[in-house]
Amino acid sequence: MDSITTASSQVKGFLGLFLGSPFKFALTLLGLLLWTAIHRLYFSSISHIPGPKLAAITQLYEIYYDVYLGGKFTLHLESLHKQYGPIIRINPWEIHINDPHFYDEIYTTVRPFNKVFEHISWVNLFTAGLATVPHSLHKMRRSAISPLFSKQQIYILQSEIQDRAAKLCNRFLYEYKSTGKAVSLERAFGCYATDVVTHYTFAREYKYLDFPDFIAPTLETARMFAALIHVIRLFPVFRIISQNMPNRLVAFMVPGLGHFFAFQDDMFRQVTDIISGRNQDHVNVSHKTIFHEVLSSNLPPREKLVPRLADEGMVLVLAGFETTRSVLTNTCFYILNDKEVCRKLKAELAAAWPDIENPPTLQELERLPYLTAIIQEGLRLSLGVSFRLPRTSPTPIQYGSYTIPPGAIFSMCQYFVATNSTIFPSPKTFDPTRWLADPITGEMPLAPDGKLLSRYQVSFSRGTRSCVGMNLAYAELHICLANVFRKCELQLFETTVKDIEFNRDYFLPRAHPDSKGVRALVV
Numbered sequence: 099m100d101s102i103t104t105a106s107s108q109v110k111g112f113l114g115l116f117l118g119s120p121f122k123f124a125l126t127l128l129g130l131l132l133w134t135a136i137h138r139l140y141f142s143s144i145s146h147i148p149g150p151k152l153a154a155i156t157q158l159y160e161i162y163y164d165v166y167l168g169g170k171f172t173l174h175l176e177s178l179h180k181q182y183g184p185i186i187r188i189n190p191w192e193i194h195i196n197d198p199h200f201y202d203e204i205y206t207t208v209r210p211f212n213k214v215f216e217h218i219s220w221v222n223l224f225t226a227g228l229a230t231v232p233h234s235l236h237k238m239r240r241s242a243i244s245p246l247f248s249k250q251q252i253y254i255l256q257s258e259i260q261d262r263a264a265k266l267c268n269r270f271l272y273e274y275k276s277t278g279k280a281v282s283l284e285r286a287f288g289c290y291a292t293d294v295v296t297h298y299t300f301a302r303e304y305k306y307l308d309f310p311d312f313i314a315p316t317l318e319t320a321r322m323f324a325a326l327i328h329v330i331r332l333f334p335v336f337r338i339i340s341q342n343m344p345n346r347l348v349a350f351m352v353p354g355l356g357h358f359f360a361f362q363d364d365m366f367r368q369v370t371d372i373i374s375g376r377n378q379d380h381v382n383v384s385h386k387t388i389f390h391e392v393l394s395s396n397l398p399p400r401e402k403l404v405p406r407l408a409d410e411g412m413v414l415v416l417a418g419f420e421t422t423r424s425v426l427t428n429t430c431f432y433i434l435n436d437k438e439v440c441r442k443l444k445a446e447l448a449a450a451w452p453d454i455e456n457p458p459t460l461q462e463l464e465r466l467p468y469l470t471a472i473i474q475e476g477l478r479l480s481l482g483v484s485f486r487l488p489r490t491s492p493t494p495i496q497y498g499s500y501t502i503p504p505g506a507i508f509s510m511c512q513y514f515v516a517t518n519s520t521i522f523p524s525p526k527t528f529d530p531t532r533w534l535a536d537p538i539t540g541e542m543p544l545a546p547d548g549k550l551l552s553r554y555q556v557s558f559s560r561g562t563r564s565c566v567g568m569n570l571a572y573a574e575l576h577i578c579l580a581n582v583f584r585k586c587e588l589q590l591f592e593t594t595v596k597d598i599e600f601n602r603d604y605f606l607p608r609a610h611p612d613s614k615g616v617r618a619l620v621v
């Protein structure tokens with residue numbers, strides 16, 4: 099008893115030191131802040147990395163660019179690299195590297211790097227492969243879903259993609275042609291990409307391609323949500339509060355989220371019904387769904403629970419539609435913006451696809467050099483994921499004379515590789531010819547360091563965490579662009595390069611907020 103009394107009076111005395119007077123409290127707080135700043139600047143394990151002192155001291159630096167200015171930190175990193183060199187400290191815990199030659203060292207299959215919880219927690223789908231932090235757990239989860247996305251599977255299922263591309267073009271032709279009404283390419287391609295990915299991965303089609311004006315509420319919500327990403331990422335308290343609130347209340351407070359929750363509920367129902375045997379949708383399609391793939395895998399039972407499968411399903415839709423629609427939209431813009439590129443593409447397609455009723459196979463489309471070069475250039479300039487892709491390592495990493503200690507966060511941006519002017523001269527120019535093989539030797543183009551140029555195509559990232567849906571995405575791009583440019587005559591409508599230029603980073607690159615997006619007339 100005595101010892102308790104003594105301890106409590108000691109605590110009171112200790113607190114009294116601070117709380118006794120506001121002045122002492124303020125002084126103590128100031129002391130703590132000062133000590134934290136000094137520690138971060140001079141005694142942290144990454145103090146030796148160059149960069150702005152303010153960024154090393156406080157994350158308020160990053161918050162200013164990404165929250166106050168809105169998604170501007172990634173673009174700001176460009177000027178920091180110019181000032182401080184290829185390796186910089188961008189916040190108290192993280193190092194950013196701008197060196198295309200180092201990309202494969204970080205995004206690699208040979209070292210067990212982990213993701214960083216703070217950077218993927220905003221997704222709020224913690225048990226999906228994409229959001230899994232530890233390398234080993236991710237490896238196990240990924241092995242269960244990757245067979246569905248093999249090249250072979252995609253070839254088997256290509257007619258399903260072709261059907262949806264044809265449906266998209268039919269709408270362009272029957273609803274928009276010669277009407278003077280502009281179509282939002284972003285919306286139209288968003289519907290196409292979602293119908294493909296949902297049908298392909300879980301034998302379910304929401305038929306967004308049938309929606310009036312291609313306005314699908316769930317997709318509109320996903321777009322709106324993008325603007326909140328940095329707030330939720332940098333102030334996790336908002337995520338924690340919203341997670342603990344009933345969905346209906348959150349949907350009331352953030353209009354539009356209701357559609358998203360309904361989509362999520364539908365996913366839960368579908369998984370539950372598949373596990374119970376009530377859902378037999380997959381019987382009518384020629385392939386397994388992602389859920390059947392996971393359920394029949396060697397994963398332990400805890401990995402096959404409904405919430406985890408639903409997380410995996412949600413991630414596939416989210417990762418699969420926004421990226422693909424953005425590449426399709428941007429690539430279409432670049433083609434339509436350059437008459438010569440458009441003419442050459444149409445000529446190639448007309449030769450390869452003489453009978454409009456008889457589309458070429460995906461394998462045939464993949465052999466078309468100009469279409470393929472256009473897709474590579476479209477991918478490069480669409481920048482994939484614009485946000486840096488942070489990792490940690492259990493062992494030290496060496497970058498030149500700098501050692502990145504175990505546990506420190508390090509990252510690179512695809513943006514800096516894609517726009518590197520040594521590797522891609524005039525990097526902002528859309529020039530598909532840079533990807534064409536030499537017409538005489540047939541050799542594929544090389545980068546200045548003698549490596550294949552394709553080594554620096556990092557839109558799908560690389561290594562263990564690279565895009566699992568890459569083959570599906572390539573198929574969607576080939577089939578959709580071939581259909582659109584073989585069947586339709588499009589003209590840009592009140593759209594300039596400003597409507598696609600990378601202006602803000604909301605995980606994916608966004609154009610200027612005033613932009614109305616890429617719009618076209620069907621003539």
Ligand code: HEM
Nearest residue numbers: 227228417418421422425482483487558559565566567571
């Ligand atoms: C052109 C379209 C696409 C681009 C540019 C793209 C890009 C990327 C990138 C850069 C990553 C790595 C993200 C990270 O490191 O955190 C990624 C991961 C991923 N992508 Fe894609 N993606 C595309 C299409 C798709 C499609 C169609 C699907 C779905 C079916 C998909 C599903 C995924 C998944 C599940 C991951 C996580 C992989 C893992 O962590 O194992 N993506 N994607």
